[in-house]
Amino acid sequence: MGQSLIEKLWDRHCVADLGDGTDLLYIDRVLLHERTGSMALKGLKEQGRPVRHPDRAFVCMDHIVDTFPGRGDETTMPGGIAFIRETREAATEAGIRIFDIGDNRQGIVHVVSPEQGIALPGATLVCPDSHTCTQGGLGALAWGIGSTEAAHALATQTLVVKRPRTMRVWFEGALPAGVGAKDMILHLIASHGAGGGSGYAIEFAGPAVEALSVEARMTLCNMAVEFAAWTGLVAPDAKTIDWVKGRPFAPAGDLWEQAAADWQSLTSDADAVFDKEIRVDCADIAPTVTWGTSPQHAVPVTGQVPDPAGIADPVAAQAQRRALEYMGLAPGDSLIGLPIDGAFIGSCTNSRLSDLRAAAAILKGRKVAKGVRAICVPGSMQVKAAAEAEGLHLLFQEAGFEWRESGCSMCFFAGGEHFGKGERVVTSTNRNFENRQGPGTRSHLASPVTVAASAIAGHIADPRRLGEA
Ligand SMILES: CC(C)[C@H](C(=O)O)[C@@H](O)C(=O)O
Numbered sequence: 001m002g003q004s005l006i007e008k009l010w011d012r013h014c015v016a017d018l019g020d021g022t023d024l025l026y027i028d029r030v031l032l033h034e035r036t037g038s039m040a041l042k043g044l045k046e047q048g049r050p051v052r053h054p055d056r057a058f059v060c061m062d063h064i065v066d067t068f069p070g071r072g073d074e075t076t077m078p079g080g081i082a083f084i085r086e087t088r089e090a091a092t093e094a095g096i097r098i099f100d101i102g103d104n105r106q107g108i109v110h111v112v113s114p115e116q117g118i119a120l121p122g123a124t125l126v127c128p129d130s131h132t133c134t135q136g137g138l139g140a141l142a143w144g145i146g147s148t149e150a151a152h153a154l155a156t157q158t159l160v161v162k163r164p165r166t167m168r169v170w171f172e173g174a175l176p177a178g179v180g181a182k183d184m185i186l187h188l189i190a191s192h193g194a195g196g197g198s199g200y201a202i203e204f205a206g207p208a209v210e211a212l213s214v215e216a217r218m219t220l221c222n223m224a225v226e227f228a229a230w231t232g233l234v235a236p237d238a239k240t241i242d243w244v245k246g247r248p249f250a251p252a253g254d255l256w257e258q259a260a261a262d263w264q265s266l267t268s269d270a271d272a273v274f275d276k277e278i279r280v281d282c283a284d285i286a287p288t289v290t291w292g293t294s295p296q297h298a299v300p301v302t303g304q305v306p307d308p309a310g311i312a313d314p315v316a317a318q319a320q321r322r323a324l325e326y327m328g329l330a331p332g333d334s335l336i337g338l339p340i341d342g343a344f345i346g347s348c349t350n351s352r353l354s355d356l357r358a359a360a361a362i363l364k365g366r367k368v369a370k371g372v373r374a375i376c377v378p379g380s381m382q383v384k385a386a387a388e389a390e391g392l393h394l395l396f397q398e399a400g401f402e403w404r405e406s407g408c409s410m411c412f413f414a415g416g417e418h419f420g421k422g423e424r425v426v427t428s429t430n431r432n433f434e435n436r437q438g439p440g441t442r443s444h445l446a447s448p449v450t451v452a453a454s455a456i457a458g459h460i461a462d463p464r465r466l467g468e469a
């Protein structure tokens with residue numbers, strides 16, 4: 001019987017079978033950020049254990065840093081400065097590289113790592129952050145861990161991991177116009193539930209995945225965790241190898257030749273058997289928007305808010321009623337036309353150059369509707385610089401968007417900057433639970449083009465019908 005890519009990567013990294021359904025895996029890269037990294041580093045120090053391979057660990061300052069121009073360590077998050085300074089101090093002491101505030105490589109860890117060639121096809125990579133799965137878009141086995149596990153990984157370059165079940169999600173056919181990776185993953189989660197991937201490592205495959213850019217594959221994998229999966233990945237191909245080539249931490253010279261040759265073999269065998277297979281027909285996918293407080297509360301942008309009365313399961317029906325109340329919506333409300341107060345383009349889901357290009361193409365020559373606060377936060381300072389080199393910042397600014405420094409920003413309310421209570425925000429982020437973007441803020445997850453089209457319209461809008469009311 002053939003092997004799936006997930007099994008191949010697992011076997012390559014397996015140091016020992018611990019006999020209880022868990023294996024000891026070799027970890028190629030450990031990433032940290034200032035929100036959880038300081039805890040991992042502190043934990044290690046308290047135990048008196050050194051970092052085994054400081055050159056295989058990397059720190060990004062991203063979660064609670066301000067994104068205003070001229071920023072420093074001070075942040076709008078009360079007490080935030082302590083996270084930043086403690087992480088910097090501990091990482092410096094341990095000899096770990098930091099992509100710090102003021103460094104032109106700073107940015108969201110899951111954007112910076114692929115961009116710098118730290119995440120590589122076939123590598124194992126962990127970070128105390130649930131969206132580490134983003135980096136599976138390159139064909140890495142990348143997953144989120146806790147701070148205690150991060151300390152263990154730093155000390156030993158290994159982790160004890162429960163062997164996941166395998167799933168393949170096969171996207172058949174071609175994507176309709178105006179539909180992208182964000183819509184694919186929202187559609188999948190809406191169809192199979194936010195728990196649909198629980199216990200699985202998922203390989204995303206099929207013609208529509210092959211056709212995606214490497215950056216879009218990262219968007220797809222980013223939300224594997226919103227599907228409750230352990231992680232998600234896409235097999236590397238010629239596009240991936242081209243994308244990685246020449247990046248600062250990627251192998252070079254003879255090592256590059258060896259690595260690239262090896263990466264070409266990283267595919268699931270034709271006769272590989274998965275524990276579960278899901279098939280999605282891409283013709284069925286529309287620009288998708290959430291109406292509620294879970295990524296599974298998603299419908300085509302042309303759709304209506306569902307009626308909990310139609311749900312047999314009383315727990316699910318109650319959850320929907322609560323979501324409707326929080327979101328200030330009633331069953332049957334159309335999504336198109338819902339007035340918005342905010343529009344946010346950013347986060348490890350949708351803040352790479354291709355996302356900004358797609359949004360800017362919609363904004364060009366248009367203005368954000370009056371009363372809408374629109375913000376664009378590039379995923380990294382490298383993305384920001386590349387966007388500026390193309391003049392994209394001008395398109396954002398002329399339309400009326402704020403153009404920020406890089407960071408997680410208002411993807412995540414940590415006590416600092418946030419949208420207002422009861423404000424309705426269309427956002428390119430990945431989470432929409434209550435208070436995620438601010439106390440009482442109502443978040444609608446969507447693709448960057450849907451966010452841009454909605455910002456212009458002043459209400460939730462269909463990016464395929466620009467200019468129509
Ligand atoms: C703060 C961090 C641990 C958290 C995560 O794990 O994902 C954050 O990045 C998020 O998106 O909620």
Ligand code: SF4
Nearest residue numbers: 131347348408411412
């Ligand atoms: S951008 Fe948002 S989802 Fe991504 S790591 Fe930061 S807080 Fe988490």
